[in-house]
Amino acid sequence: MSDDLELILEDTRESMKKALNHLETELVKIRAGKANPQMLEGLTVDYYGSPTVLNQVGNISVMDARTLTIQPWEKNMLQPIERAIINANLGVTPQNDGNIIRLFMPPLTEERRKEFVKRAGNEGEQSRVAIRNIRRDAIEQIKKLQKDGLSEDEAKDAEKEIQDITDKHISMVEKHLAAKEKEIMSV
Incomplete structure (x- = not known):
């Protein structure tokens, strides 16, 4: 050949x-009812005027089977992260307690x-x-x-x-x- x-x-x-x-x-x-940090992959956050990938402005971890936590490295990033998650229309509402953001995955x-x-x-x-x-x-x-x-x-x-x-x-x-x-x- x-x-x-x-x-x-x-x-x-x-x-x-x-x-x-x-x-x-x-x-x-595409989530299947379980918390998976990869569902936030590619999500961009407004970081001082420039779009930045979420995992570069905070730590994403799985708390339990239905909960993801996002610990931003700077506290002033809580609001932009929360806005980005809401705008991404993932079907979850972020819970902000002033230190970390929790995402509770509702049962499907x-x-x-x-x-x-x-x-x-x-x-x-x-x-x-x-x-x-x-x-x-x-x-x-x-x-x-x-x-x-x-x-x-x-x-x-x-x-x-x-x-x-x-x-x-x-x-x-x-x-x-x-x-x-x-x-x-x-x-």
Whole structure:
């Protein structure tokens, strides 16, 4: 197989792996009734006029199965952290006692669980679409190589390999979604 084909296949694998990693990151943010510090990942706080990631202005820890605590390094950051959490619309209300912020995770209702499963499904669909787009781009690159002199047999083999890589990644998306749905729906 030519170096160009190997490069296309490697790029395809790498891009699909990134799409899968993105899905995993997004699924972690969907809470399943348990306190998880990762649900606050990516949350930005106004730190003296510049947006700063929450874990850089305070310590996030799990107090118990349903409680997260945020200990800011500066007391004057309590209000901005509280505002950022409210604006993020996480479904929890921060409790500020003047020293730390507590987030109590309310038990999920059946309706809210179904809503989270639907949200996870949407994330999964976005990942599937991204993976299919990566496949389409790779096959277009192979067809260009074929016009430039690549043999038809090599092109067909490469397209089949790309389809196999795609199928593998789509099945991994399905596994992640099934695991997340089970986690959300278990009471």
